[in-house]
Amino acid sequence: MTILATEGLTKRFPRVTALDRLTVSAEPGVTGLVGANGAGKSTLIKLLLGLTPPTEGRATVLGLDPAAQALDIRRAVGYMPEHECLPPDVSATEFVVHMARMSGLPRAAARERAADTLRHVGLYEERYRPIGGYSTGMRQRVKLAQALVHDPKLVFLDEPTNGLDPQGRDEMLALIRRVGTEFGISVIVTSHLLGELERVCDHVIVIDGGRLLRSSSIGEFTQRTQSVTVEVEEGQDALAGRLAELGQQVTAHGRLLTVAVSSPATYDAVRDAVCDLDLRLVRLEQGRHRIEDVFREEVSSV
Amino acid sequence: MSEPPPAPPAPAAAPTGVIHDIGYRHYQGRRLGRGHALAALTGHSLRGVFGLGRPARAKIMPFLLAGIMMLPAAVSIAMMAILKQRGIAYPAYAGIMQAVLAVFLAAQSPGLVAPDLRFRVLPLYLSRPNSTADYVIAKLAAMAAAILLLLAVPLTTMFVGELLVDLPGPPQTSHYLAALATSVLYALLLGSIGVAIASFTPRRGLGVAAVIAVYLLSSAISGVLVGVLESVGRHTAALWAWLINPFFLVDAVQNWLFDTPSASGDGYPPGIGGPVALLAALVLIILAVTALLFRYRKAAAS
Numbered sequence: 001m002t003i004l005a006t007e008g009l010t011k012r013f014p015r016v017t018a019l020d021r022l023t024v025s026a027e028p029g030v031t032g033l034v035g036a037n038g039a040g041k042s043t044l045i046k047l048l049l050g051l052t053p054p055t056e057g058r059a060t061v062l063g064l065d066p067a068a069q070a071l072d073i074r075r076a077v078g079y080m081p082e083h084e085c086l087p088p089d090v091s092a093t094e095f096v097v098h099m100a101r102m103s104g105l106p107r108a109a110a111r112e113r114a115a116d117t118l119r120h121v122g123l124y125e126e127r128y129r130p131i132g133g134y135s136t137g138m139r140q141r142v143k144l145a146q147a148l149v150h151d152p153k154l155v156f157l158d159e160p161t162n163g164l165d166p167q168g169r170d171e172m173l174a175l176i177r178r179v180g181t182e183f184g185i186s187v188i189v190t191s192h193l194l195g196e197l198e199r200v201c202d203h204v205i206v207i208d209g210g211r212l213l214r215s216s217s218i219g220e221f222t223q224r225t226q227s228v229t230v231e232v233e234e235g236q237d238a239l240a241g242r243l244a245e246l247g248q249q250v251t252a253h254g255r256l257l258t259v260a261v262s263s264p265a266t267y268d269a270v271r272d273a274v275c276d277l278d279l280r281l282v283r284l285e286q287g288r289h290r291i292e293d294v295f296r297e298e299v300s301s302v
Numbered sequence: 303m304s305e306p307p308p309a310p311p312a313p314a315a316a317p318t319g320v321i322h323d324i325g326y327r328h329y330q331g332r333r334l335g336r337g338h339a340l341a342a343l344t345g346h347s348l349r350g351v352f353g354l355g356r357p358a359r360a361k362i363m364p365f366l367l368a369g370i371m372m373l374p375a376a377v378s379i380a381m382m383a384i385l386k387q388r389g390i391a392y393p394a395y396a397g398i399m400q401a402v403l404a405v406f407l408a409a410q411s412p413g414l415v416a417p418d419l420r421f422r423v424l425p426l427y428l429s430r431p432n433s434t435a436d437y438v439i440a441k442l443a444a445m446a447a448a449i450l451l452l453l454a455v456p457l458t459t460m461f462v463g464e465l466l467v468d469l470p471g472p473p474q475t476s477h478y479l480a481a482l483a484t485s486v487l488y489a490l491l492l493g494s495i496g497v498a499i500a501s502f503t504p505r506r507g508l509g510v511a512a513v514i515a516v517y518l519l520s521s522a523i524s525g526v527l528v529g530v531l532e533s534v535g536r537h538t539a540a541l542w543a544w545l546i547n548p549f550f551l552v553d554a555v556q557n558w559l560f561d562t563p564s565a566s567g568d569g570y571p572p573g574i575g576g577p578v579a580l581l582a583a584l585v586l587i588i589l590a591v592t593a594l595l596f597r598y599r600k601a602a603a604s
Contacts, residue, residue: 151329
């Protein structure tokens with residue numbers, strides 16, 4: 001089952017093309033939507049919610065068409081915006097109950113769901129105080145709670161870790177993982193920090209300048225980044241030449257050489273080359289397996 | 303309200319375990335339609351107009367003004383009881399109290415729409431199964447209901463007072479009913495103008511100033527024109543000039559439909575004056591609602 005799919009989705013504003021013939025699809029689970037600021041992540045979410053029409057192309061969310069069935073989509077979907085969106089003079093409880101009712105829950109059910117959801121996101125006694133006095137971490141939790149309160153099938157979380165300190169970031173990421181696994185709600189989470197997505201996502205979609213760079217599972221991403229970093233005291237050019245002769249993919253980063261690991265034989269090749277050239281080996285380090293690396297390479301090659 | 307979710311009843315035959323945390327529960331209950339959400343937003347907004355569910359200082363202004371609206375009714379009942387003579391006439395109530403109504407409208411309509419713009423709560427409403435039209439209708443309904451309450455409560459109090467005091471001669475039931483019916487037109491016209499003006503700025507203070515400025519300008523222009531036109535002997539034109547003030551515009555409709563005495567004390571243009579006033583009031587309402595819809599369509603896309 002596909003939770004969302006786009007086909008040639010394009011959104012042009014008078015001065016800028018926010019999305020350019022984007023064709024992607026996402027399966028249930030936690031999907032990361034990665035891109036720099038202005039890559040078109042928020043525009044994509046607005047199109048999928050049916051808040052603004054596409055210039056060209058089509059999309060489906062949970063099998064529904066945003067152009068014709070926006071209300072049905074919004075009934076089954078939650079949305080946590082990137083920006084501040086909370087009124088300061090009401091309590092979290094009152095606000096989340098109100099938002100539940102706006103999603104069509106009867107009053108009693110809205111109260112029960114709001115209490116449950118606020119507890120799940122980790123807000124306890126504070127929830128009776130006006131939101132104006134909350135810390136950034138608590139506000140992000142309220143924002144998440146209002147997106148989950150009507151028990152959606154899918155939530156769009158736009159930059160949920162924005163403005164959080166490292167601990168708050170970890171807690172938010174753990175919470176997102178729980179939403180995707182324990183709660184059984186599919187998640188589309190955007191971020192421009194790629195490192196944090198690989199901790200929570202099953203699948204990552206990378207967009208840049210409104211175009212799809214790649215879409216693949218986390219496993220494929222980290223597989224592609226298998227590499228070994230080699231540092232020698234001197235003679236790295238000779239080593240690079242020798243390794244290239246042996247059919248290895250070598251890139252030089254200053255004093256360091258990065259060798260792509262295609263098979264275990266790569267390690268043997270590095271060892272043999274260093275011995276043959278009689279070089280003094282300083283460091284031999286496993287690549288960091290970060291999506292950043294792939295992203296950087298792909299962006300620079302576009 | 304914060305009670306933990308009830309555990310499912312344990313089978314009576316095997317009371318072997320206690321469930322402490324049953325984790326996330328999906329919502330299986332009813333999901334109501336747009337009408338329910340519209341009513342919920344209207345109720346929430348109407349409470350907001352009177353500062354209910356908000357800090358105490360939000361209640362001061364609306365209740366002070368509502369109290370002032372009651373004063374003439376109280377004085378009138380006292381006059382009927384002690385002096386056996388009628389005080390203020392039902393149809394003239396709104397016209398006489400127009401400054402208080404205008405201040406109420408100016409003070410409270412920005413509070414209805416400005417925070418949602420300023421704190422960017424609007425995207426949360428629009429990402430739920432509601433259209434921009436639903437939002438606009440709910441906000442207008444809330445303001446109109448507030449104005450209606452402000453007029454209907456003192457009028458009804460006064461009428462009950464008149465019935466209890468039992469003055470010689472029949473009670474002025476027809477005038478009371480005429481004033482009530484006209485209150486609906488006052489509520490619709492004032493509510494839509496006030497909310498429309500207030501919706502154009504996310505800043506509350508600016509909204510208050512804008513609404514009161516529109517009232518002061520229209521009443522000043524109307525007053526000056528009447529004075530000037532009377533002094534040059536153009537009596538009919540002066541009668542038309544009264545209609546520039548929205549309160550006298552509605553009073554002219556009442557004067558035409560129910561043959562009540564005019565609140566301006568001067569009468570209104572004879573013949574087509576009444577129908578033109580009604581038409582003008584309706585056109586103003588339609589213009590204000592169109593402006594609101596246009597404004598929120600734009601806000602939704604941004």
